[in-house]
Amino acid sequence: MSVYSYFPGCSLSSSATEYDKSFRLVAGAFDIGLDELEDWNCCGASPAPHHWGGDLGILLPARNLHIAGAGHDSMVAPCAGCFNRLKYAQHELSHNDELRRRTERALREPVRYQTEVLNLVQLLNREIDPGDLAGRTRGRLSGIALGTYYGCVLVRPPEIVLYDDPNDPVKMEPLLKAAGATIPHFPFKTECCGSYMGLARKEIVLKASRRIIEVALECGVDALVTVCPLCHQNLDLRQQQINDAFGTDYHLPVLYLTQALGLALGFSPEELGIDAHLSLGISHRTSSFDNTKKA
């Protein structure tokens, strides 16, 4: 069994606990060991790189890298935002001596920043053999069209995150296809959802996320799949706000990738935290997911 350092980040331990829960279930099913980082701190998320000159966007994740450096060879950060920040910090620490010295002044020792940082899709693609997955899921997701929504921070900037095509990423597909789902063409898979503007500038989020949902439905998507808690919040939790603002009547389920795979593996929606989803609770597609449970 391979063991990874696990950086849940703030979202997975508060507003997105269902992401954490479903991730641990899927990881367990495939014998992937997760060893949560000791005393980790917030990576600074979206505000840090955009405030007070932006250095916090490096300083905060640096400490997590440092902690991980004492643990396993690789770490996984399921939250796309945390993943992005950790990769950024790794890049800056190795290229910007001045900032590295400042980090070390705060940590009071040489910073360990070389641990391999993986996002969720990377980890699952590495650890799960699609053939094995197909065998264990027996096509439970067949008949369901999943829109793969990657968002922006998972794939950009390409020269730093070094992951998938920044305009047309495809790496979620092998796993979902193995679980039986179809992946329709969905051109808005990297379009920004409005990021962290939800509280302060809600209209940006509502407009951006509405577009994504609209196009997803146009493309025949039954549910969106994401790996980012912020995207999930904007697309799912705020779906009712979108309906209120634009007079629409969207009921598009939005799942974490681990929830989709969990369903395919036969875990119940309750176990995966899916019952808590606003959009799924009112979805006309719920029945199809219930069916998958019985299958």
Add this chain to the structure above:
Amino acid sequence: MPGKDVKIVGFLCNWCAYAGADMAGMARMEQPAGMRIIRVPCSGRVDPLLVLKAFQEGADGVLVSGCHPGDCHYGSGNYLARRRLELLGRMLPALGIEPERFHYTWVSASEGARWAEIVNTFTEAIKDVDEGS
């Protein structure tokens, strides 16, 4: 001023590299002034002895440049040149000449920017060798 004290002899094929150097001039791409170009019909004309002679006469570096593989005006001249000059390059250390001082490369007639880049980096590389020794 870059390249002031570095003198390089460049043997350039008339059809590709020489035209490329002209192209760099037409685009006004500034280059170190140490390069002295000798025009030859083909890089295949360049006898390894000419290269050695240049070093003997005090050249800091020698550059031979012709057409890209497959583009030789005479079909295969650049392949022959490459074979000969490759051998020569391996011999240089035995003669007390740092291999960094000799370079064989391809430049096409339209690659002005590439030519300018080559002159710059080659000059820098030779300066590094000079400083190192």
Add this chain to the structure above:
Amino acid sequence: MIRFPESINAGAALLAEIEKRSGQRLSACYQCGRCTSTCVAAFAFDYPPHRLMRLLQVGMVREVLASRAAQLCLDCMTCSMRCPMKLDVAGVIETAKAVADEAGLKDSERDLRLFRRGFLNNVRRHGRLHEAGLFFWFNLRTNNLFNDAGLLPPMLRKKNFHFVPPRIRHRRQVRRLFQQINGRQG
């Protein structure tokens, strides 16, 4: 009115700084507007992205530093991915924002700054983000108590809304990280 060469001269030093830090050559922008075409936030900007680039080109750097756009940009990099001249437009805007921060420039996006500051102070205090704390603090400060109140019931249903802040052990170390910021804090 833009006066040449005064405008260029006035902006030259700041422009050079932005070009150096972002690594982008602004003169390469030929104003095609492709960056603007798919920006999800541009409708809320005072200057759309391509105009920010133009303003910089003609030396009107201060307008860019003080712009609402620089604050509202999501750094989603959609513009950078689209630019036919391979310019990292988002990087330029982000650099401008950082330069403005360091210069202590005030801007009009008060709520947004408040949110970011509240967020970071929250992290400074606990080491991790206390979402509920930030939520109430922000609404209180913006006199908008019921902002997003509709989200509470589903959050509560998910049992995802924690009233007690998380705390890490080495909070002092996190605070020391905050002391290493170069930008001004306000």
Add this chain to the structure above:
Amino acid sequence: MLGVFICQCGTNISATVDTGAVAAAAAGMRGVAHAESIQYTCSDPGQAAIGAAVREKRLDRIVIAACSPRMHEATFRRALERAGLNPYMMEMVNIREQCSWIHADTGEATMKAVDLVRKAVARIRAHVPLQGGKTAAVRRALVIGGGIAGIRAALDISAAGIPVTLVEKSPSIGGNMARLDKTFPTLDCSSCILTPLMVEIKQHDHIELMTNAEVDDVRGLVGDFQIDIRRRSTCVDEEKCTGCMICQEKCPAPAPDDFNAGLCQSKAISVAFPQAVPLVASLRKQYCRRFNGGKCRLCQKLCPAGAVDYGQEDEVVSRSFGAVVAATGYGHYDWTGSYPTFGKGLYPDVITSAQYERLLSASGPTGGLIRRPSDGAEPRQVAFVSCVGSRDESAGRPQCCSVGCMYTAKQAILTKEHIPDSQSYIFYIDMRAGGKNYEEFVRRAQTRYGAIFIRGRVGRIFPRRGKLVVMGTDTLAGDQVEIEADLVVLAAGLTAAPGAGELARKLNIACDETGFMAEEHPKLRPVEAAAAGVFLAGACQGPKDIPATVAQAGAAAAKVIGLLSRGELETSPMVSAVNPSRCAGCFKCRDVCPFGAIDKDRLADGLVTARVIESLCRGCGICNAACPPGAISLNGYTDKQLLAELVEVLR
């Protein structure tokens, strides 16, 4: 007695190189009897000054420090001839492209110029007068490519009584122009202009037309190229086929319709298009059932002329030609890879301009009615997107397509003429309308035909309820734009014709970095390719419209006529020669010579030495570098000369 002339080239040289100081330095070099600096050496007064100095000071060899020899070597050779000297007693020093234009410091540049002059002075002391020979030129020209460029060139050359072979890769001549509907700036019908010319080619006594044919191999050089032409098997006897198309009607095997840009299907056996020249069918084996394990022989059974012959094989024809015109035209940029945000080709109603030409054309798949591919509906809102795969460094294509603006304006006009209540939108960055009457044409599209021009690039196209949403920017209004269009037309860039690079290599000519064939000089030698006797016509040299194509084809034809009407050509004296007294008979030279120009020679005393066959030697000098005792040497580039240069630049 040596004369040195330092050119100022106005200020091109003198701004950076102190030409007076160079002249003064030259005056002190060994053997120099005359040195002066001249404002424009290539001008009439400049050349006259050289002549005067030759006469007064009895100069017998000349050094000219000026621009690149690639620019004016020929000019000055002629000047020497006029002054009564052997034209090869001249050496040019490049102090412009390779000196004044690339250095900023006058001191440095001047020093370098002096070095270079010293090297030339030393080199020219070793010059000997050279005399070129004469060879007969074959009075027949090859034109490769049967688009409007090749057609025009073939007709013009044959009008001078010189026979022409026209080789076309596809089953019919006509090229891209045959696919166009009406053409800017006159809006005359493309076929009305082109078809009569195509027929004229077919009927011309002096023109031999080979379709389905390509150049296989090229040997020899100007005046006498030996060229193998491969005529691909079409399984149809061209002499018998009447073009009745019965075979095409009955053939059960679908195949792509190249002529209609993939908008509809054709058959495995088909006539390229109804106006094709020659009007004969050809069979594409890769789509035919019979050739893919099936039993079908329908076409052979049904052909009333008995023209179908499944056993027909490729045929290679060899001919000699005095000159070659390359007129292979252009290809279409495949945008689907680099523009994922435009739908990667998944939306049927996002089409290219080339496809739109076929929708507009009366001979097209819809009979000239504009019908969108998805559902056959007539579009009302049509969005045109310029510069797709052009002026885009992120797609690796910085160049301008040079015709997109104009044909887009044209297509907007034609859209309005076809569908009066339609509305066209044109996204553009700059409207490039430089030709005669072009600007007026674009204005008409805007004013009379009501096309809405939007200055800005498109970022995304996506489907919504049967329509296409085009997201762009209006940079002039400073705001984002969204259009719900029924049809989107992309002005995809022009690329070099597929296979152009391979043909260029066979012809020994160069391509530029965009893949188009390179002319020798844009102003001095605009239709000449790098190899003597090879000329360029039309879009193979770079994207261009029909007026420019036709003009260039005429110019290329004039060059061919000029070359071949003299009957004989002067050969270069820059060939190798063997010094028999040094030759050891090892024949290393023969092993390396790419042109088989070295033969064995038995001397009177029985010794075997090498001998150069001058008519075959191309002057590459490769043998020089291979010869151990230095017995073989290339005129103009002898070891002595190169060594003299070497020593002087390093002094």
